Amino acid sequence: MELDNAKKVLEVRHLKQYFNVGKRDEVKAVDDISFDIYEGETFGLVGESGSGKTTTGRAIIHLYRPTSGSIKFNGQEIIGLKDHQKMQQFRRDMQMIFQDPYASLNPRMKVKDIVAEGIDINHLAKSDADRSKQVADLLATVGLNRDHASRYPHEFSGGQRQRIGIARALAVQPKFIIADEPISALDVSIQAQVVNLLKKLQRERKLTYLFIAHDLSMVKYISDRIGVMHYGRMLEVGTSDEVYNHPLHDYTRSLLSAVPVPDPEFERTRTQIKYDPKYEDGSKKRELVEIVPHHFVQCSQDEIPMYRERAEKMGLSVKELG
Amino acid sequence: MQSNETILKVNHLKINFNTYAGTVKAIRDVSFDLKKGETLAIVGESGSGKTVTTRSIMGLLANNAVVEGGSIQFHGKDVLKMSQKDLEGLRGAKIAQIFQDPMTSLDPTMRIGRQIAEPLMVHRGVKKEKAMSQALEMMKLVGITDAENRINDYPHQFSGGMRQRIVIAIALINYPEILIADEPTTALDVTIQAQILNLMRELQDKISTSIIFITHDLGVVAGMADRVAVMYAGKIVEYGTVDEIFYNPKHPYTWGLLSSMPTLDTHSEELASIPGTPPDLLDPPKGDAFAPRNPYALKIDTEKQPPFFKVSNTHYAATWLLHPDAPQVTPPKQIIERQKKFAEMQREAAAKNQHHQIEEEEEQQ
Numbered sequence: 166m167e168l169d170n171a172k173k174v175l176e177v178r179h180l181k182q183y184f185n186v187g188k189r190d191e192v193k194a195v196d197d198i199s200f201d202i203y204e205g206e207t208f209g210l211v212g213e214s215g216s217g218k219t220t221t222g223r224a225i226i227h228l229y230r231p232t233s234g235s236i237k238f239n240g241q242e243i244i245g246l247k248d249h250q251k252m253q254q255f256r257r258d259m260q261m262i263f264q265d266p267y268a269s270l271n272p273r274m275k276v277k278d279i280v281a282e283g284i285d286i287n288h289l290a291k292s293d294a295d296r297s298k299q300v301a302d303l304l305a306t307v308g309l310n311r312d313h314a315s316r317y318p319h320e321f322s323g324g325q326r327q328r329i330g331i332a333r334a335l336a337v338q339p340k341f342i343i344a345d346e347p348i349s350a351l352d353v354s355i356q357a358q359v360v361n362l363l364k365k366l367q368r369e370r371k372l373t374y375l376f377i378a379h380d381l382s383m384v385k386y387i388s389d390r391i392g393v394m395h396y397g398r399m400l401e402v403g404t405s406d407e408v409y410n411h412p413l414h415d416y417t418r419s420l421l422s423a424v425p426v427p428d429p430e431f432e433r434t435r436t437q438i439k440y441d442p443k444y445e446d447g448s449k450k451r452e453l454v455e456i457v458p459h460h461f462v463q464c465s466q467d468e469i470p471m472y473r474e475r476a477e478k479m480g481l482s483v484k485e486l487g
Numbered sequence: 488m489q490s491n492e493t494i495l496k497v498n499h500l501k502i503n504f505n506t507y508a509g510t511v512k513a514i515r516d517v518s519f520d521l522k523k524g525e526t527l528a529i530v531g532e533s534g535s536g537k538t539v540t541t542r543s544i545m546g547l548l549a550n551n552a553v554v555e556g557g558s559i560q561f562h563g564k565d566v567l568k569m570s571q572k573d574l575e576g577l578r579g580a581k582i583a584q585i586f587q588d589p590m591t592s593l594d595p596t597m598r599i600g601r602q603i604a605e606p607l608m609v610h611r612g613v614k615k616e617k618a619m620s621q622a623l624e625m626m627k628l629v630g631i632t633d634a635e636n637r638i639n640d641y642p643h644q645f646s647g648g649m650r651q652r653i654v655i656a657i658a659l660i661n662y663p664e665i666l667i668a669d670e671p672t673t674a675l676d677v678t679i680q681a682q683i684l685n686l687m688r689e690l691q692d693k694i695s696t697s698i699i700f701i702t703h704d705l706g707v708v709a710g711m712a713d714r715v716a717v718m719y720a721g722k723i724v725e726y727g728t729v730d731e732i733f734y735n736p737k738h739p740y741t742w743g744l745l746s747s748m749p750t751l752d753t754h755s756e757e758l759a760s761i762p763g764t765p766p767d768l769l770d771p772p773k774g775d776a777f778a779p780r781n782p783y784a785l786k787i788d789t790e791k792q793p794p795f796f797k798v799s800n801t802h803y804a805a806t807w808l809l810h811p812d813a814p815q816v817t818p819p820k821q822i823i824e825r826q827k828k829f830a831e832m833q834r835e836a837a838a839k840n841q842h843h844q845i846e847e848e849e850e851q852q
């Protein structure tokens with residue numbers, strides 16, 4: 166992917182999402198994060214439990230009203246958007262696939278009605294026959310057949326249910342899909358089926374993905390770029406090859422050193438890197454700084470030289486100062 | 488540490504479940520043994536029978552379960568024939584268990600110190616004060632910081648990783664001979680997972696418990712297991728040492744499992760995936776249950792169940808591909824890479840052995 170000329174579809178600036186504001190149990194789930202997502206790419210979001218990944222996704226798709234910040238989709242500001250028509254378009258363009266294929270499908274609805282929900286809401290079918298045809302096409306796209314249309318969710322396996330969820334998301338012809346742990350609940354062999362399907366759909370339909378997952382090997386495999394979150398902040402952003410092979414932030418290094426690898430010999434000699442959050446304490450103002458072209462690290466002004474030195478030591482060509 | 492003493496022997500276990508739809512043949516002739524101090528990992532497709540197998544070892548089968556045949560020998564006694572009272576004595580004292588979700592195994596209304604101490608008081612008749620002080624030691628051992636001040640806290644006051652540590656403390660307080668861990672870290676993120684796995688390894692070294700570890704994360708298996716058993720549709724289809732299973736797998740299902748998981752260096756356009764879905768255990772197929780999903784299936788696979796073929800003294804696989812008359816097949820690319828590594832490791836080991844022998848001979852001269 167040529168990042169210099171790529172088109173930004175999503176621009177997140179200084180996004181804050183606090184819960185229980187002003188109360189004793191206030192949570193700064195997302196605390197001032199900024200990043201871009203380019204058209205046609207997969208942006209992976211990783212980080213430990215509670216770091217704010219899901220909250221970020223939900224804030225972007227407008228399930229929450231952000232505490233502050235800006236979210237632009239194709240140049241259009243979404244926060245506070247009043248224009249009904251534009252909002253409706255946004256709600257079609259951006260869809261979400263959920264973690265739990267069991268909980269996210271209504272058990273009392275037939276598969277065809279689940280898949281057609283978005284078609285009905287947005288009046289996208291010209292006739293009943295057209296609706297049935299669209300549903301059949303969608304089911305075929307995700308590797309199910311038309312016989313499946315009149316069955317109920319409980320009659321399907323986990324992988325098949327996740328396919329139904331994907332078909333539902335595709336029904337309104339979205340441009341951007343947020344997938345929050347879409348494969349975590351699935352068996353290893355089924356995970357590969359769903360990931361292959363997501364990649365195929367991306368190629369065919371030029372979809373852009375925000376992909377959230379715990380499994381760092383899978384995120385690396387599917388993502389073009391990756392963002393690493395911790396305590397509601399974005400600590401590092403870069404191409405997935407570079408973040409995995411040349412992590413700059415101590416937290417990323419520690420996180421990667423904890424990933425189990427299906428190779429007994431590697432596991433016997435693995436050393437885990439302990440994390441000391443000294444470059445994350447609240448005493449300094451820190452922002453994402455581009456250390457190497459397209460590779461950002463959260464740091465304060467006086468920490469920049471240290472990260473530039475780290476990058477140079479790893480053989481990366483640091484960004485010109487300017 | 489590992490020894491050769493077998494402490495548990497599962498022989499030809501067959502378990503059915505009676506349901507409205509018919510009889511689910513969940514465990515279809517499973518045999519394996521467990522050695523003192525070793526970690527045996529059980530991996531395999533969802534629904535293949537990993538949990539049912541281990542629950543039968545604890546005598547914890549559902550009411551609709553019927554043991555069709557087989558035995559589970561522990562210290563010369565058949566667990567399947569034990570009375571409820573004997574089973575209660577076994578559980579929590581000699582055999583302990585950790586589940587995936589710590590909250591389901593903790594009592595939300597009981598202080599954690601008391602929960603950890605309870606098995607000591609119940610099974611060993613230890614007095615409360617002494618039990619509590621041992622509980623405190625165990626809390627320190629599993630790495631709960633500030634244990635003195637937290638002993639009277641309730642489960643909800645701890646994070647997920649800390650709760651799992653408490654569950655481990657309860658499971659280990661009686662120094663059980665066998666610890667069954669069913670997806671103990673699946674709900675945790677990698678950082679906490681690494682801590683818990685380290686902890687289990689350390690404790691195993693200290694008290695030489697044998698561990699049966701169930702997980703679908705092959706990375707975790709690679710780091711934890713001495714030996715691995717691979718299950719599919721109610722049967723073990725391959726077992727061997729961790730190196731044999733990861734670097735020299737023989738069963739096409741094991742091939743599929745290993746290739747469908749990306750590693751940090753996977754770059755291919757598509758992940759290898761196993762097509763189709765597992766068989767219906769209400770009516771399992773006549774031949775090899777994996778045949779319909781197996782691109783390497785032979786005609787005989789649809790007719791006759793393959794027996795175990797010996798690969799080495801420690802490695803067996805149930806696939807007709809190992810029959811002397813079977814055609815040669817080329818495994819997936821990733822598997823060939825792994826086999827190359829295995830050959831290299833064996834050469835190295837042989838060279839080392841030879842080196843030793845020469846040294847010994849020299850010493851004798």
Ligand SMILES: Nc1ncnc2c1ncn2[C@@H]1O[C@H](COP(=O)(O)OP(=O)(O)OP(=O)(O)O)[C@@H](O)[C@H]1O
Nearest residue numbers: 184185192193194213214215216217218219220221
């Ligand atoms: N509706 C809410 N009200 C209050 N706190 C919340 C709410 N939603 C999330 N949080 C808190 O915000 C923080 C971030 O949660 P979030 O679900 O975004 O994390 P995550 O990175 O997705 O974690 P996981 O990997 O476990 O899914 C957590 O501390 C969580 O408890």
Ligand SMILES: Nc1ncnc2c1ncn2[C@@H]1O[C@H](COP(=O)(O)OP(=O)(O)OP(=O)(O)O)[C@@H](O)[C@H]1O
Nearest residue numbers: 504511513532533534535536537538539540549768
């Ligand atoms: N009480 C029960 N009644 C009927 N069938 C059951 C019962 N318990 C388990 N089964 C069936 O037995 C088979 C084996 O289940 P088991 O829970 O052992 O699978 P598993 O290998 O642990 O899978 P997972 O990886 O999903 O945990 C499955 O087909 C399951 O549906």
Ligand SMILES: [Mg+2]
Nearest residue numbers: 218219220345
């Ligand atoms: Mg989440």
Ligand SMILES: [Mg+2]
Nearest residue numbers: 537538539669
């Ligand atoms: Mg299970």
